[in-house]
Amino acid sequence: MKIQEKVINEEDMDRTFLNDIKEASGSTEIDICIQCGTCSSSCPMAVYMDYTPRQIISMVKNGMRENVLKSFTPWLCASCYSCQVRCPMDINITDVMYAIKRKAVEKKTYPSRFAIPVMDKEMHKILTHNGRSSEVLLMLKLFLKTRNLIGLIKMAPLGLNLFKTGRIGLKKESIKNKKQLRQILKAVKEESQ
Amino acid sequence: MSEYIYYPGCSLKTSGRHYDESIITVFKELGIELKELDDWNCCGATASPSVDEAKTSAITGRVLALAEKSGKDILAPCAACYMSLKKSKKFLENGSQKAEKILKALEDAGLPYKANVNVKHPVEILTKEIGMGKIKAKVIRNLNNIKIVNYYGCQIVRPFTEFDDPDYPTQMDDLMDALGLDVVDYSAKTKCCGGALTANLEEPGLRLNYILLKEAKRKGADAIVTLCPLCLFNLEITQRKITKKYKEEVKIPVFFFSQLMGLSMGIPKEDLGFSRSMIPLKKFWEKVENGGSK
Numbered sequence: 301m302k303i304q305e306k307v308i309n310e311e312d313m314d315r316t317f318l319n320d321i322k323e324a325s326g327s328t329e330i331d332i333c334i335q336c337g338t339c340s341s342s343c344p345m346a347v348y349m350d351y352t353p354r355q356i357i358s359m360v361k362n363g364m365r366e367n368v369l370k371s372f373t374p375w376l377c378a379s380c381y382s383c384q385v386r387c388p389m390d391i392n393i394t395d396v397m398y399a400i401k402r403k404a405v406e407k408k409t410y411p412s413r414f415a416i417p418v419m420d421k422e423m424h425k426i427l428t429h430n431g432r433s434s435e436v437l438l439m440l441k442l443f444l445k446t447r448n449l450i451g452l453i454k455m456a457p458l459g460l461n462l463f464k465t466g467r468i469g470l471k472k473e474s475i476k477n478k479k480q481l482r483q484i485l486k487a488v489k490e491e492s493q
Numbered sequence: 494m495s496e497y498i499y500y501p502g503c504s505l506k507t508s509g510r511h512y513d514e515s516i517i518t519v520f521k522e523l524g525i526e527l528k529e530l531d532d533w534n535c536c537g538a539t540a541s542p543s544v545d546e547a548k549t550s551a552i553t554g555r556v557l558a559l560a561e562k563s564g565k566d567i568l569a570p571c572a573a574c575y576m577s578l579k580k581s582k583k584f585l586e587n588g589s590q591k592a593e594k595i596l597k598a599l600e601d602a603g604l605p606y607k608a609n610v611n612v613k614h615p616v617e618i619l620t621k622e623i624g625m626g627k628i629k630a631k632v633i634r635n636l637n638n639i640k641i642v643n644y645y646g647c648q649i650v651r652p653f654t655e656f657d658d659p660d661y662p663t664q665m666d667d668l669m670d671a672l673g674l675d676v677v678d679y680s681a682k683t684k685c686c687g688g689a690l691t692a693n694l695e696e697p698g699l700r701l702n703y704i705l706l707k708e709a710k711r712k713g714a715d716a717i718v719t720l721c722p723l724c725l726f727n728l729e730i731t732q733r734k735i736t737k738k739y740k741e742e743v744k745i746p747v748f749f750f751s752q753l754m755g756l757s758m759g760i761p762k763e764d765l766g767f768s769r770s771m772i773p774l775k776k777f778w779e780k781v782e783n784g785g786s787k
């Protein structure tokens with residue numbers, strides 16, 4: 301057995317990480333977390349996460365940048381805001397999860413073959429390009445990127461059901477004034493860099 | 494002329510088409526002609542805020558600015574759209590440097606945003622602005638033998654609590670009650686359906702929806718009533734798999750509140766999108782027929 305330290309020492313902590321997440325999430329209260337666990341016990345997805353919401357908050361506070369940015373936890377967050385409305389210290393936990401996701405996308409540290417980040421990225425791409433999302437296009441892209449053919453085949457009965465009830469659009473949805481949308485998106489991109 | 498501009502969002506044009514159909518029909522019956530916001534774009538739902546903050550605010554900002562031009566308040570039936578627009582409004586009006594940059598980009602594209610628009614959900618409009626009296630006066634069909642539970646989901650009540658209580662809202666219950674339906678209390682009314690995760694992650698998706706369906710069954714409900722297109726979608730698509738996995742029959746119709754509103758007002762079911770249900774409605778219609786007119 302390899303003998304390893306099971307703790308993170310002070311010199312291993314990234315002191316800039318807390319501020320990065322504060323700035324990206326707009327939640328300046330992260331460091332007043334009292335570790336009460338209300339968030340984790342309110343979270344419907346906590347049992348599937350690699351770190352619970354309470355742990356994630358502590359890890360952000362203590363500068364565990366790498367572990368946080370590689371975690372599945374933010375991608376398993378369903379954005380239900382249960383934690384956020386119940387936190388006794390008014391920490392915007394859901395917004396922290398969103399901020400972690402954006403940082404992980406920026407640094408490309410998200411779990412790459414996991415369906416959720418791939419789906420979010422593809423959907424964002426489609427809807428910023430066309431102004432609207434198109435389900436069929438999204439499904440195809442998703443299964444191409446995750447190389448999950450079985451998944452695609454499994455979706456077929458659902459697709460058929462949606463088709464039969466007239467609840468799926470096969471054509472690519474788009475807005476008329478794409479030029480205007482592109483202009484706005486270009487401006488905010490340049491500005492935010 | 495109505496005081497509202499209608500923002501359907503992507504879901505109401507695809508998987509939640511019967512929400513779009515029934516909302517328009519019901520408001521028309523109440524004397525309000527809903528005009529769709531011209532050239533609206535998607536709100537970004539939970540995908541865009543996971544990828545790019547500035548772009549998310551830019552696309553939601555475009556919707557807010559377009560609506561503001563019309564001089565009317567936004568009527569947004571989709572819970573995710575409602576929440577995204579509210580969140581964006583709060584962000585754009587917070588005076589931060591980040592917000593100012595987005596506002597400038599919008600203005601340069603001919604869409605100045607002056608914070609003169611409100612975002613409202615049709616349930617709020619119905620209960621608080623149109624009023625129960627006017628709605629009750631339209632009810633001609635007796636549905637008091639139809640037992641329902643009201644499911645609100647997350648995004649309509651959280652994180653913003655202007656709509657109702659974040660854990661135990663009652664607005665939709667009051668509305669359904671006014672229509673004469675047999676409303677039973679539903680402890681799972683704001684528990685999460687898994688949102689966008691459910692269609693992609695089977696295990697948590699089935700588990701979360703099992704909790705919701707089982708509780709509705711336990712209460713003896715004939716149907717679950719909701720105001721969110723993604724909730725309805727998840728509750729429908731998981732039923733067969735849940736029955737198989739947990740060896741428990743959970744089959745139950747899921748409707749938009751507006752569909753039952755229209756039904757109680759005597760609007761033909763063909764105009765309310767009932768044929769779009771993925772769950773068989775034979776039993777439900779039998780029960781409705783047994784009710785008779787008021």
Ligand code: SF4
Pocket residue numbers: 332333334335336337338339340353354357386387388389390391393
């Ligand atoms: S609920 Fe708030 S204070 Fe309690 S552990 Fe979670 S983040 Fe910290």
Ligand code: SF4
Pocket residue numbers: 339342343344345346353376377378379380381382383384393394397
């Ligand atoms: S918002 Fe995310 S982290 Fe918070 S309770 Fe819901 S799923 Fe859990």
